[in-house]
């Protein structure tokens with residue numbers, strides 16, 4: 001059956017069978033990717049693309065360590081977590097060894113959404129409150145509860161009564177102090193209290209990715225934590241995007257900020273594509289839910305998920321990828337800044353570890369969003385897959401597998417230069 005699929009008809013068939021509007025594809029001419037390998041993605045037509053976008057594959061596409069660990073576990077046993085299994089206990093212990101005290105408990109899920117939703121539930125049980133404070137243009141997941149906590153997804157005019165927002169850390173570092181952040185949370189808390197609500201949770205993506213990939217100083221994050229605690233809420237560091245070495249040299253972005261969150265959520269790269277996510281918290285917070293409920297999710301914490309989780313941590317630690325990501329990311333941003341200095345379409349460059357956001361400017365009658373879209377298409381033409389983010393969709397998002405080497409940075413910069421030239425032509 002697969003052989004009968006013609007690439008030309010696949011987009012049409014997808015739209016017919018799966019709906020087009022709710023789940024749009026990337027790029028003007030959608031790509032059919034059939035194989036991945038390290039930092040490369042291969043299309044059915046034989047074209048090879050440098051992956052500058054995919055975060056799930058932090059250790060590179062189809063890493064043999066994951067393939068072998070998962071397939072041999074699948075061949076032996078894969079069942080739910082109501083039985084004892086050493087693999088999942090050991091994975092919990094390994095994750096906790098990377099976290100600061102007093103974080104001492106891991107609860108597994110199958111996605112970042114589910115992890116944030118569980119964290120939200122824990123926070124409401126623990127505090128007895130029912131509201132949340134999030135950043136403007138935040139993204140935390142796809143369930144109904146998490147869509148309400150994802151201001152970036154709200155339709156115009158929509159704002160749930162139990163949610164208040166704070167201004168994300170745009171602007172120069174010296175203006176983003178602890179006091180400024182704590183005041184932003186305080187104002188959000190006042191808005192909620194005026195509506196008869198109290199916050200259970202203040203949550204933020206540790207790298208403010210959907211907000212535009214922001215350079216957030218540690219003091220600002222410290223202010224979010226103090227602001228949360230002053231308001232009687234818990235602080236959740238959403239590490240679904242920024243975690244697992246992306247913010248090298250550390251494994252977790254919040255460690256660079258020097259704070260200790262009450263809850264941390266993990267996902268995306270955790271199983272290199274095998275679905276696994278987690279909430280890391282303190283025992284007393286986990287136990288607040290245990291008083292009234294139990295927590296069980298059929299596909300969370302299976303032996304195969306644990307095998308994938310171990311393989312990812314093995315590769316990250318054995319190859320020193322987080323440290324390499326820090327060096328490669330610095331070279332990437334330096335190269336981008338040099339390019340932006342001579343390129344009117346490019347503006348500010350931001351990011352930590354192997355993550356870069358570049359502001360793209362409008363040109364003539366084209367808005368900055370339109371120019372960004374056009375640039376992404378030109379990059380595809382040059383054999384590079386990148387993305388866009390930010391409130392206006394005009395931040396070029398470079399978030400490659402951490403296996404990128406300096407030569408991939410050079411290839412990317414060269415191809416970006418050519419894509420920009422094509423855009424002007």
Ligand code: PMP
Pocket residue numbers: 111112113114116139140141142205238239240241267268
């Ligand atoms: N939080 C953040 C910061 C994310 O970027 C995402 C996914 N883009 C999620 C949560 C949700 O994760 P998932 O898609 O695995 O449910």
